[in-house]
Amino acid sequence: MADITKIDTIIFDLDGTLLDTLDDLTDSVNYALKCFALSSRSRMEVRRFLGNGAEVLMRSAIDGRLDEERTKACIDTFKEYYKAHMDNKTKPYDGIMELVRELISRGYHLAIVSNKFDAAVKGLNKDYFEGLFPVAIGESEKIARKPAPDTVNKALAELNSSRDRAVYVGDSEVDIMTARNSGLPCVSVTWGFRDKELYEELGVSYIIDRPMQLFDVLKLL
DSSP states (O other), X not given: OOSSOSOOEEEEOSBTTTEEOHHHXXXXXXXXXXXXXXXXXXXXXXXXXXXXXXXXXXXXXXXTOSOHHHHHHHHHHHXXXXXXXXXXXXXXXXXXXXXXXXXXXXXXXXXXXXXXXXXXXXXXXXXHHTTTOSEEEEEBTTBOOTTSSHHHXXXXXXXXXXXXXXXXXXXXXXXXXXXXXXXXXXXXESSSSSXXXXXXXXXXXXEESSGGGHHHHHTTO
């Protein structure tokens, strides 16, 4: 059992929190846009569009430049390409693997909850964290995506964990809303897809700049 805090369950966002997926996502967005004769998006534009799943990402990138039928086809093209190329440049952020292993060694229960489509979440979990995260849940038609609390509730149920002993770790305003809707404390990370200034504007209580600082926050909860 965890020995430093009443918290024993950590639920992580994936993109921008555990994995640096921005380059593969940018490449996949621009591949899909090119297939439909649209100009590309910069890395920073894609970063800004992230957090609400593949459809919102691609609709933001398309920005009304296609009719609805071709928009849906472009989204499908993105998903197919990304599924085949999602691990070309992706890697865990510095210090993440050390954090995850230390959490496990102290007895914490871990899960991933993401708005990335479910097949990609499970595939990336297997490729980068095999054996470390027993629960990984992504976007699907079967369950409401974040910021609805449904995926968090499902993760807690699968871990047989209680809400009052869990914390959520993420990197976006969607994650902040998800934690609030789920009744969990939120720890926001600065190494992902949003900046510290945004978190401060939103009144986030716990902000960390390096993965191992999570333990400092856990002592306060």
